[in-house]
Amino acid sequence: MCLDIDDTLLDNAASSRSGLAALVGHDAAWPVWRRTTDEHYARYLAGDVDFDTMLHERTRAFFAEFGELLTDAEVARREHHRMCAMQRAWRLFHDVAPCLEWLHASGYRLAAVTNAPGGYQRKKMASVGLSGVFDAVIISGEVGVAKPDPAIFEIACAELGVPSHQVLHVGDRLDVDATAAVRAGLRGVWLDRSGVPAPRQTDVPVIAGLDELPEHLVCDYGVEHADPPRSAALASAR
Numbered sequence: 001m002c003l004d005i006d007d008t009l010l011d012n013a014a015s016s017r018s019g020l021a022a023l024v025g026h027d028a029a030w031p032v033w034r035r036t037t038d039e040h041y042a043r044y045l046a047g048d049v050d051f052d053t054m055l056h057e058r059t060r061a062f063f064a065e066f067g068e069l070l071t072d073a074e075v076a077r078r079e080h081h082r083m084c085a086m087q088r089a090w091r092l093f094h095d096v097a098p099c100l101e102w103l104h105a106s107g108y109r110l111a112a113v114t115n116a117p118g119g120y121q122r123k124k125m126a127s128v129g130l131s132g133v134f135d136a137v138i139i140s141g142e143v144g145v146a147k148p149d150p151a152i153f154e155i156a157c158a159e160l161g162v163p164s165h166q167v168l169h170v171g172d173r174l175d176v177d178a179t180a181a182v183r184a185g186l187r188g189v190w191l192d193r194s195g196v197p198a199p200r201q202t203d204v205p206v207i208a209g210l211d212e213l214p215e216h217l218v219c220d221y222g223v224e225h226a227d228p229p230r231s232a233a234l235a236s237a238r
């Protein structure tokens, strides 16, 4: 089983909104922040800029949208303030710990597959109690390929020691996670946490929360339900 991290296990959107609120006093500009993030994060994933440069240029571009042209020193000061506020707000979704316990108790080998810099993402995982939970941690910044490239899923399957057709990947992005996993020969599940009961024209199964994952596995793949014991690593997850 492969799991994405951001907005699948960890509520990255909520922590990012907290960071934005620390930056400007409210999060009403969230749509602008999100659009600016999408543009700049794509440049980081493409290898055009390093992560710290991306953070700096994103914050500069965000304020420029509102006509405020900042010096490098002021961008750095505001970005540091935002980053600290965001990191204080890192939290797992409430359905994560029970799901991980069930997966462990059911005998799944688990891999995290995530697009981010290695040190940053490992710090984030440690801060929410995810260190030691996974059998393999595949971070794009460490392996040199990012989702949706099939190569990152192939690395995950190899580290798990499980053939790709027996591996299921769950993530919050239909294109980058679920569909990309299917293209790499895995099974893909789209975790759509939006809560919007919109018609879903997808070729992959959709769940609205991780509490639905065990039932999905039992019904679709015949996995027997386990009575999960608590593990020390998961008990510390919050």
Ligand SMILES: [Mg+2]
Pocket: 004, 005, 006, 007, 008, 171, 172, 173
């Ligand atoms: Mg994600």
